[in-house]
Amino acid sequence: MVFDQGLLAQLREARHVVVFTGAGVSAESGIATFRDALSGLWSRFDPMQLATPEAFEDDPELVWGWYESRRMQVLGSLPNPGHLAIAELAKRVPQVTVVTQNVDDLHERAGSANVLHLHGSLHQPRCSRCAQPFRMPPAPPVEPAEGRRLAPPHCEHCGGQVRPGVVWFGESLPVDALEAAFAAAADCDVLLSVGTSGVVYPAAQVPEIALHSGAAVVHVNPEPQAFGGQHEWLLAGAAGEVLPLLVQ
Ligand code: BV8
Ligand code: ZN
Structure with missing residues (x-):
């Protein structure tokens, strides 16, 4: 897989990266x-x-x-190379915030700290x-x-x-986690949106906020995603294959 050089430079120079994940990041763990x-x-x-x-x-x-x-x-189940690459990213970038919609603990077991669990x-x-x-x-x-x-x-x-x-449908999300996620999205330079269909609100606002705040938003997903902005990218593929290449 060949990545756009401009995107790689943005990631290399990023001060704060938000990784926003959904069920797709755990798919290769068998979930x-x-x-x-x-x-x-x-x-x-x-x-x-x-x-x-x-x-x-x-x-x-x-x-x-x-x-x-x-x-x-x-x-x-065990964390897969996608979870591990996200944990590894925190060693390369000054600040990484992991925001997940997932109800499993695979990010924590991969070594990510302070994971914000929206659901x-x-x-x-x-x-x-x-x-x-x-x-x-x-x-x-x-x-x-x-x-x-x-x-x-x-x-x-x-x-x-x-x-x-x-958090069930019709229930409020944990206020502290949601506010911290929105603040991180507004502050970051790059947001990686990994393995999510992005249809469940208010979680789906997280990448929207990042985009509106001027961050680059990168979707990692084997399925084509509907997006349009100049600052949005699609890396088409499975998280466990794309993320290790992106982070190496
Ligand atoms: C609320 C936890 C206040 C439980 C879940 C605005 C507009 C319309 C509707 C609403 C709105 N605001 C609120 C709503 C209502 C509702 C909502 O969003 N409905 C949608 C569906 C229309 N939201 C709520 O009810 C929320 N609460 O708003 O409170 C309120 C109160 C009353 C009335 C109004 C407002 C609470 C929502 C929380 C729901 N809880 N789960 C459980 O786990 O059982 S939702 C469920 O969806 C999941 O848990 C997950 O967290 C979430 C998101 O799903 P994804 O993670 O994205 O997973 P999905 O399968 O969809 O996609 C997987 C993706 O991975 C795909 O794109 C696939 O291509 C990709 N993939 C596959 N393999 C790989 C991969 N990618 C990478 N690598 C691979 N290998
Ligand atoms: Zn009780």
Whole structure:
């Protein structure tokens, strides 16, 4: 793959790079994306029956079982060369801010620090009533297969049902993480948008803010992305192949 020299120079001279990631960065670790037509989770499951507060109220066992099977899948996965290249970038650029929509912990396990999780984490469940964090045992007593129902545990403080620590559709994003992400986007010189369809708001504002603030925005994605600006680039390919070449 041959990169544009101007783009490489911008990256080399950048003072602050934001790396904005979506499900595609974890695809090569074996974790399903959401919207890919064949393998995406939303081609097999209805988001409204699983990823909303109403779904959890209606059928907590279905929702908890689904998130537990996803958590188990992540625990059994490893960071891939894309995650590792992002962690490596922090050694080459004065400031790197990783902003992720992902609910896995693969950036952290690859060595990235202070990752801003806009959509929460599979690994930080909390009480649905009093919001106290719930400490999960490393693995559930019965490992859930995809689609198997599982009763959520109860909060040790108030007895309420424990819920996944992710942000569902219709819920607010964590204010601190969102504000920090917007501030980083407004401050950076280069934003790498890796493996995201960019359709879920307000997270999708992050690259928009960077672009409007004059940063170069680079999409790393095997699928063509709709974009137009003079400051936007597409590096077509898988994150685990493109990013190591870009960072080397
Ligand atoms: C909210 C966590 C206030 C749980 C997720 C403005 C306009 C229209 C609608 C809205 C709007 N503002 C808000 C909304 C509503 C809604 C929304 O955006 N809807 C969209 C879909 C129209 N947003 C919300 O509800 C948000 N909350 O706004 O609160 C509010 C409240 C009430 C009413 C109004 C406002 C909360 C949204 C949070 C949803 N939570 N997940 C879970 O994980 O189960 S969303 C889900 O999508 C994912 O978790 C992920 O975080 C997010 C983004 O998806 P991607 O990561 O981009 O994944 P996707 O599959 O789409 O794409 C993968 C990409 O990777 C593809 O491009 C593919 O080509 C590429 N790829 C594949 N392989 C590779 C690769 N790339 C590189 N390398 C590879 N190897
Ligand atoms: Zn509680």
